[in-house]
Amino acid sequence: xxxxxxxxxxxxxxxxxxxxxxxxxxxxxxxxxxxxxxxxxxxxxxxxxxxxxxxxxxxxxxxxxxxxxxxxxxxxxxxxxxxxxxxxxxxxxxxxxxxxxxxxxxxxxxxxxxx
Amino acid sequence: xxxxxxxxxxxxxxxxxxxxxxxxxxxxxxxxxxxxxxxxxxxxxxxxxxxxxxxxxxxxxxxxxxxxxxxxxxxxxxxxxxxxxxxxxxxxxxxxxxxxxxxxxxxxxxxx
Numbered sequence: 739x740x741x742x743x744x745x746x747x748x749x750x751x752x753x754x755x756x757x758x759x760x761x762x763x764x765x766x767x768x769x770x771x772x773x774x775x776x777x778x779x780x781x782x783x784x785x786x787x788x789x790x791x792x793x794x795x796x797x798x799x800x801x802x803x804x805x806x807x808x809x810x811x812x813x814x815x816x817x818x819x820x821x822x823x824x825x826x827x828x829x830x831x832x833x834x835x836x837x838x839x840x841x842x843x844x845x846x847x848x849x850x851x852x853x
Numbered sequence: 854x855x856x857x858x859x860x861x862x863x864x865x866x867x868x869x870x871x872x873x874x875x876x877x878x879x880x881x882x883x884x885x886x887x888x889x890x891x892x893x894x895x896x897x898x899x900x901x902x903x904x905x906x907x908x909x910x911x912x913x914x915x916x917x918x919x920x921x922x923x924x925x926x927x928x929x930x931x932x933x934x935x936x937x938x939x940x941x942x943x944x945x946x947x948x949x950x951x952x953x954x955x956x957x958x959x960x961x962x963x964x965x
Contacts, residue, residue: 771953773950773953779957781942782955783954786951797952812857827938841887842953844896844899845896
């Protein structure tokens with residue numbers, strides 16, 4: 739059973755470009771979480787999605803960031819008009835249900851560098 | 854607002870030593886607590902999950918305890934090895950039982 743897959747692993751974008759980060763959850767998992775790890779800071783929750791629904795986006799910046807988890811295909815975290823402050827590691831996690839006692843399994847992350 | 858603190862921020866020990874990493878949280882109404890390991894430039898590996906009704910979990914040389922009333926958890930590593938060198942993260946579920954709230958981690962270095 740493959741783990742959580744994220745691609746690309748490394749992404750370089752110039753200021754003003756768009757970044758699209760992909761996350762394929764573990765087989766059988768229908769819940770996806772995105773977290774961001776800024777340099778020298780802890781991981782911060784961004785958004786929680788189920789198939790075709792955003793459940794909690796309380797950690798998402800109000801502008802330029804969006805996320806989706808379509809019925810078919812991976813979850814996508816999209817950052818429009820990137821700025822240097824968006825440079826960070828973005829991690830995706832998945833779980834099989836919303837049960838709070840269930841573990842979240844993390845992917846290897848996408849490291850975004852904005853030049 | 855739930856806040857998670859890990860002390861110390863960094864720790865260096867010689868191989869073979871037993872050690873304890875500390876995690877504290879401000880709101881005791883958690884659903885569960887997870888300990889993770891993160892190697893430089895890598896993702897997170899889940900080490901142990903303690904449900905709110907449990908007091909401890911063990912896996913090999915690792916033992917994690919949970920004291921909800923005092924808002925504390927400890928990760929005990931027995932007979933440390935150089936391969937244990939990594940950053941150890943503590944995380945709790947927030948009140949809604951969905952997002953994990955992380956501490957900033959303890960970076961452990963075990964010298965041979």
